[in-house]
Amino acid sequence: MLTLDEVRRIADLARIEVPEGEVAALQQQLNGIFGLIEQMRAVDTAGVEPMAHAIDLTQRLREDAVTEEDRHALYQEGAPQVEAGLYLVPKVIE
Amino acid sequence: MHDRPLAALAAGLAAREFSSEELVRHQLDRIARLDGGLNAFITVDEEKALAAARAADERLARGEGGPLTGIPIAHKDLFCAKGWKTTCGSKILSNWVAPYDAHVVERLAGEGAVLVGKTNMDEFAMGSSNESSFYGPVKNPWDRTRVPGGSSGGSAAAVAARLVPAATGTDTGGSIRQPASLCGVSGIRPTYGAVSRYGMVAFASSLDQGGAFGESAEDLALMLNAMAGFDPRDSTSVERPGEDYRRDLAKPLAGLRVGLPREYFTADLAPDVAACVTGAIDELKRLGAVPVEISLPNQHLAVPVYYVIAPAEASSNLSRFDGVRYGFRAAEYADLNDLYRKTRAQGFGAEVKRRILVGAYVLSHGYYDAYYLQAQKVRRLIARDFTEAFEACDVIAGPAAPTVAFPLGEKSNDPVQMYLEDLYTISVNLAGLPGLSVPCGFGAHGLPVGLQVIGNYFDEARMLQVAHRYQLATDWHRRRPGNLR
Numbered sequence: 001m002l003t004l005d006e007v008r009r010i011a012d013l014a015r016i017e018v019p020e021g022e023v024a025a026l027q028q029q030l031n032g033i034f035g036l037i038e039q040m041r042a043v044d045t046a047g048v049e050p051m052a053h054a055i056d057l058t059q060r061l062r063e064d065a066v067t068e069e070d071r072h073a074l075y076q077e078g079a080p081q082v083e084a085g086l087y088l089v090p091k092v093i094e
Numbered sequence: 095m096h097d098r099p100l101a102a103l104a105a106g107l108a109a110r111e112f113s114s115e116e117l118v119r120h121q122l123d124r125i126a127r128l129d130g131g132l133n134a135f136i137t138v139d140e141e142k143a144l145a146a147a148r149a150a151d152e153r154l155a156r157g158e159g160g161p162l163t164g165i166p167i168a169h170k171d172l173f174c175a176k177g178w179k180t181t182c183g184s185k186i187l188s189n190w191v192a193p194y195d196a197h198v199v200e201r202l203a204g205e206g207a208v209l210v211g212k213t214n215m216d217e218f219a220m221g222s223s224n225e226s227s228f229y230g231p232v233k234n235p236w237d238r239t240r241v242p243g244g245s246s247g248g249s250a251a252a253v254a255a256r257l258v259p260a261a262t263g264t265d266t267g268g269s270i271r272q273p274a275s276l277c278g279v280s281g282i283r284p285t286y287g288a289v290s291r292y293g294m295v296a297f298a299s300s301l302d303q304g305g306a307f308g309e310s311a312e313d314l315a316l317m318l319n320a321m322a323g324f325d326p327r328d329s330t331s332v333e334r335p336g337e338d339y340r341r342d343l344a345k346p347l348a349g350l351r352v353g354l355p356r357e358y359f360t361a362d363l364a365p366d367v368a369a370c371v372t373g374a375i376d377e378l379k380r381l382g383a384v385p386v387e388i389s390l391p392n393q394h395l396a397v398p399v400y401y402v403i404a405p406a407e408a409s410s411n412l413s414r415f416d417g418v419r420y421g422f423r424a425a426e427y428a429d430l431n432d433l434y435r436k437t438r439a440q441g442f443g444a445e446v447k448r449r450i451l452v453g454a455y456v457l458s459h460g461y462y463d464a465y466y467l468q469a470q471k472v473r474r475l476i477a478r479d480f481t482e483a484f485e486a487c488d489v490i491a492g493p494a495a496p497t498v499a500f501p502l503g504e505k506s507n508d509p510v511q512m513y514l515e516d517l518y519t520i521s522v523n524l525a526g527l528p529g530l531s532v533p534c535g536f537g538a539h540g541l542p543v544g545l546q547v548i549g550n551y552f553d554e555a556r557m558l559q560v561a562h563r564y565q566l567a568t569d570w571h572r573r574r575p576g577n578l579r
Contacts, residue, residue, distance in 0.1 A: 002455070014409060014454040015416070015431070016447055017439035026451070032510050033401060033452055040398035041464060043472050050470035051477060053300050054286035054526025055551065057330060074193045080423035087418050090430050 001031050095120050096256035100165060100313040103259055107154055107164045114154065114164030118147040118208050121166045125211065125257045128578055132233050134242075134252040136171045137179050138211035146208040153206055161316050163206030168261040170249050171212040172219060173304070174293040175199045182295050183215040183227040183245075186441030190421040196293025197325045198262060198304050205320045213248030213261060217443045218412065219269055219297045221245050222515035225506045226445040233502070234277060235575040236541055240499040243273030243515075246307070250277040253307045255578050260308040260317050264294060266301045267400055268494070268519025271531040274307060275494035275544025278533045280561065280571055281307045282314045285552050286526035287332035289318075290325030298407035299330075301400075301523045310571050311532060311561035315339035318554065334552070342559040348382035350560065353487030357393040358518055364497045366537030371493045374534035374545040374564065378491065381563055386487045390479040395472050396521035397513055402456050402469035403524070408446075409453025415441065448509060477525040480548075489560055490548040493518050494531035498541035518546060528554050532561045533570035542570075 002010075007027045011018040018026060072085060081088040095117055098106065106112055122140055129135050143166065150164035169175060172182045174192035176199075181187045195203065203209065216226040224232040224247030232247040234240040235255040242251040246263030250273035253261050263270040265283035274281030282305045289304040296302060306317035318339045325331045354375065359368065379385060417423035417437030424436035442450070456465035483490065496517055505512045522529040528551075531544035545564070549557040565571050 006455070007451070010451050010454045010458065013458060014450050015413075015434040015438055016442070016450065017432075017435035026448075029448060029509060030451060030455075032508075033448065033513075036510050036513065037398045037401050037465070040395050040402070040472050041468055043392075043395060043468070043475070045468060045471035045475070048471040048474050050467055051474035052470055053330070054523075055330075055332070057287070057332070060326070060329065060333075062326070071193065077193060078190045078421060079419050080417060080421070089418055090427065090433060092430050 001034060002027055096124055096259070099309045100259050100316050101161070103165055104161045108159060114147040114150040114208060115144060117164065118143050118166045118210060121210060121258055128255055129257060131238055132235060132251050132255060133230050134214055134232050134248040134255065134257060135168070135211045136181055136183070136214050136229050136248070139178065143208055143210040150206045150208055160205050162202065162320055165207050165260070166210045166258050167202060167207045168211050168213045168249060168252050168258045169199060169209060170215050170246050170261070170263050172215065172264060172295040173199050173262060174295070175209060175212070178212060180212065180295070181229070183217040183229060184442065184446070185228045185422055186415045186437070187421045188228065194293060197290035197327065198321050199293065201320050201323070207320070210258060213246070213252055215248055216245035217446050218295070218408070219245040219264055219266055220408070220445050220449055222268065222272055222512050223505060224248065225502065226443055228443060231502055234499045235578055236278060237499065237539065240501050240541070241276065243276035243495065243499065245269040247273045249307050250274055250279055250281065253277070253279045253309065254575065256574060260306060260313055262304060262306055262321070264302055264304050265523065266298050267404060267523050268516040270305045270307065271494045271519050271529055271544065271546055272515060274531040276499040276542065278542030278570070278573065279307050280310055280314055280530065280532045281305065282318065282530040282554065283522070283528060284318060284322060284554055285528045287330050288322045288528070288552065288554070290328040290331045292325055292327040296411040298404040299411060300407060301404060310565050311530070311558045312340065312343060314530065315343065315558050337555065339555050339558055342555045343562045345559055346382060347378065347560065347563050350383040350489070351386050351487040352378055352383045353386050353388040353483055353490040355388050355390045355393065355483070355490060355492055357390050358492035362496055362517060363493055364537065367493050367495070367497060367543050370535030370537055370543035371545055375491055377564060377567055378560070381567060388483040388486055388490065390483060390521065392472065392475045392479050393521055396476055396524055397517060399469045399472045399476065399524060400520045401452065401513060402465050403473065405449040405453035406457050406466050407453070409450045409457065412446070412450055417441070445509065473524050476521050480525045480527060484550045489557055492546050494544040494546035498537040498539065498543060522548055527551060528557060530557050530561055532564065533573070535570055
């Protein structure tokens with residue numbers, strides 16, 4: 001079960017601000033979910049290969065050729081702040 | 095016109111009995127009259143729809159139309175459609191306009207289907223009731239005080255109310271089959287890899303699969319014919335020859351072995367739903383099918399395993415929504431880290447945040463083996479159960495959801511109760527199998543119940559055959575909510 005500190009830590013890892021007044025309620029909800037998950041942890045899986053994909057696939061290879069056109073400007077139209085083809089963020093180096 | 099199934103609409107268009115423009119105007123008028131009370135759509139664009147309808151009419155006049163040319167459809171609002179707002183039911187994408195078309199959107203447009211709007215959904219497809227949408231819940235057309243199911247609730251409700259004859263959806267843990275069951279429509283989730291995920295906003299990439307809603311199994315076959323097929327832009331798209339999903343519809347069911355998992359018919363299943371599903375299985379027997387009792391011994395682990403794997407993949411996929419590259423950004427922040435934290439805190443709803451946090455935890459240092467790796471191993475055990483079951487049967491039948499549609503608000507404050515809605519659908523996603531739900535009667539409060547049919551890998555044509563033969567013998571799929579004229 002998650003402690004209050006662990007809830008604060010994963011919120012920080014996930015870059016989601018959680019007001020201090022909401023941490024305890026969130027802890028309770030998350031622990032409800034981990035209670036549901038718990039029964040899977042006791043299963044004996046010795047020798048079982050993990051299943052990462054829904055079906056067995058091998059990575060396709062293709063010719064090393066340019067297949068996409070430059071759609072930089074189009075894709076940046078949906079960004080909150082762009083200038084000269086660059087995404088703008090607050091200053092990170094003083 | 096809205097009373098006709100897809101194939102009949104196509105016949106009407108081909109015979110020039112009515113034009114696509116007339117049909118589209120009729121459906122837009124229905125949406126304008128009825129959707130206020132349903133909230134099935136996030137965006138409707140009359141201008142774009144009518145322009146596409148006129149183009150379809152020109153194509154039909156040249157004799158170049160296909161079975162979907164001129165047919166109005168809707169896309170779940172996580173399929174990118176160029177020039178259309180694509181919100182994923184989230185505030186964080188509330189102002190984001192897709193710069194390109196998803197493969198599915200491109201395919202259906204290529205067939206001449208007319209996009210009339212984008213449908214409401216649980217935020218980032220996380221939910222089973224459509225109540226996690228930033229745009230408000232969708233109401234069930236059979237009873238507007240109840241949920242339509244989710245996450246593709248808007249598409250299911252739109253088809254149930256005949257606002258459109260068919261719509262797309264996605265199914266990561268049951269998000270097509272469960273709302274199809276609760277809204278009394280037909281819905282199919284194909285085999286993982288059958289429909290390209292290109293341009294479909296990702297939730298849990300190893301589980302997500304696009305599919306369709308319609309009135310009947312035949313409608314679903316027509317939609318899949320356009321939607322399925324290899325796409326090199328999705329690395330998990332399977333390279334296989336194209337197929338006609340209608341090819342087996344006319345075949346009788348004599349000798350078909352229908353597996354009945356004993357784990358699906360327990361006290362977890364509401365008696366009214368059990369009665370409808372059992373009745374449907376009796377009908378399949380009358381049609382010549384042979385019931386076979388099977389067992390899926392790890393079925394009870396499917397929901398717990400899913401709530402490790404899906405949140406883990408979601409926490410990784412949704413890290414791209416950072417207030418820098420897409421959509422919404424918080425108005426005030428101290429520095430870059432604060433921009434991320436505030437944008438994501440304000441832009442995501444409670445359920446999305448919970449799942450991101452669960453995912454961040456199960457992937458974090460020291461917990462990865464105990465949760466994520468263990469879940470992947472149990473996932474294999476669940477998939478193996480199906481492989482063994484399909485040695486004894488051709489398709490598996492059972493309920494799609496444990497209950498009929500529940501009242502709005504009943505489960506929205508209890509995530510675990512909400513998660514158990516997907517008890518009968520989730521294992522199919524974990525295994526990567528195809529599944530569909532077709533209406534099979536009415537349970538408590540006169541609300542619809544769905545029969546789930548699960549097939550082996552790439553056996554959609556057989557599942558659709560079963561559903562179609564059943565629909566030739568019954569008329570549950572033709573019933574519609576009485577209050578929506």
